Amino acid sequence: MDWEKDAGRLADRVTDPDSRWLAPLASVPRHELIPRWWETDDSGTWVLRKGTDDPVAWAETAYCDWSVVTRVGPLHADQAEDDDHPEGRPTSSATLPSLVVRMLRHGRLGEGLPFLDLGTGAGGLTAYAARRIGDRHVTSLDVDPYLTEAASVRLAAMGIHPAFITTDATMRVPGSYERIVSTVGLPAGPGLRPVLAALAPGGRIATTIGRTSLIVTGWKHTNGDVVGVVERDTAGFMLTRSGDDYPPALTDLFALARDGVGEYRTTGRYPVVDVAEAWEIQSMLEVTTPGVESAFETNGEIRTATLVHPDGSWARATAECTAPPEVHQGGPQALWTELERIRSRLNTEGSLPLLGAHARITPDGVVHLSRGSWRGSLGDR
Template sequence: MNWEKRADTLADRVADPDSRWRPIVAAVPRHELVPRWWDVDDSGTWVLRKGGDDLDVWGEVAYTDRSLVTRVGGLHADHAMPGERPEGVPTSSATPPSMVVRMLRHGRLGAGLSLLDLGTGVGGLTAYASCRIGDRYVTSLDVDPYLTKAAASRLATIGLYPKFVTADATQRVPGTYDRIVSTVALPAGPGLRPVLAALATGGRIATTLERTSLVITGWKHPDGDVVGRVERDTAGFMPARSGDDYPPALTGLFATARVSDGDETGMGRYPVVDVANAWVLRSMLEVTTPGVELAYEQRDRIRTALLVHADGSWARASAEGTDPPDVHQGGPRRLWTALERIRSRLNAEGSLPLLGAQVRITPDGLCRLSRGKWHAVVGAP
């Protein structure tokens, strides 16, 4: 495989010609970090792909600016047997190189500054950072011992020896760091406290918040507060997990939402939208109505969105194409109504107040957002 040429082409796509990250992207053999991955076939089933089976496909996939899923549920592609079909959602992946570079830029790395990479994955960010500031200044942390072990081994083969730590970052983060860059979405509130405690005074963090695409950056002040902003950028990362897999989805409530009439029915104002992929809309929903889980289905021209919450609330909106949807809602809260309030604000004002908002994160993990007269707190019990 002529990986050098492919890596050079990838570097042209994800970094400007004069960027200090361009030669680094071109120098890292990304295919070595992803020898196996999961793909989805036409039936929606996870299928194992092995790089060694077709070097051309391996090279094309590894050096395309895309995410590669490496773990589904509790099954890593490295451990899968031929024909095995995992069930569940992705639990680890190789982050697109462009997103890795953007997060590193937000982290403001510098010579002699220690970096904590939260969410090892395949080790891509660790590799780029090690090439830039030196591997002795880089520590990579993941909850999964196989991921840290595999990344350490694969980076060693290309001459990089950063430190790897296996720990649950929502419970404990060993050490103190000048920079923290997270490619897992962190929970506001108690789960954020260990990460904040590991950030040195004067240090900088770049992360996203769970169930949002908001890129939060900030500097740690002597009083322990992290003060910064929501960048005018977005990124979609898997949420941090504490165990081998994510907690089970609200399957029973989704089943109810698919078929029940509900306590309230009516016609919605706006077309059905795949909320999970409408990133800023989804982020505002999490800020105003935390904890909503989502599903979206399309059969022929019928589009259906489902929203559920652990408190028993649920909503179903269904319509043909962009027609106004039939809406059914149940439980203590009206989730589709909450979403429509956000969409009304977006239509009336042309934007939502999230991107560019000021942020203050207190040591207890609460994230206070503000922009003009708008204020919100994320992570409150």
């Protein structure tokens, strides 16, 4: 494989000609970080792919600007057999390079400044950062011992030797860092405290907040607050996890939402939306109704969206194409009503007040947001 040309083309595509990140991207053989990966077939089944079986597909996968799933549920592609078909959600990936570059830019890495890459994954961000500022200044952390070990071995073969830590960042983050970039969605509240404690006064963090697409950046003040903004940029990172897999979804509640007759039956105002793909709406819903989970399916021209909440609330909206949906809701919160309130604000004002909002993260991990007269928070419930 002529990976140097492929890496050079990738670097040209996702950076500017004068970018300080162009050379690091062009110098890393990304295919060596993802020798195996998962893809879904036409039926949605996860299928193992091996680079050595198809070098052309390997090069195309590694040097195109997309994310590559390397772990589904508890099964990493490196450890899978040919006939394995894991079920569940992706739990690790090699993030698309353009997003890696954007997060590194948000982090504003500098020469000689200790840097923490939170979420090792396949090791790409760690490699680029080490090429840019020197591996002795770079530490990479992940909850999964296989990920840190594999990245350590593969980067060492490239002559890159950063430090690696295996730990649950929501419980403990060893060390002190001037810059932190997280490519996992950190939970607002108590789970964010260890990361904030590891950020040195005067240091900068760039992270998404779990269950949202919001990229929050800020500088740590001497009182422990991190003050900054919600960037006018978005990212969809996996949530942090504390074990081999994510906790089970609210399966029984989703089943009720799919088939139940709600206590409240109405006709919705707006067409059915796939909430998980409507990133700004989903993010605002997490601010107003933290913990909501969503699902979406189509059957011909019939579109159905469901929302559930750990407190037992659920909602289902069903319609043909863009017709007003029939809505069923149950439980203590009217989830679809809250979603429509958010959509009304978006339609009325042309935007939601999230992107560009002022952000202040207090040492307890609560993210306080404000923009004009609007106030919101994450992690205080």
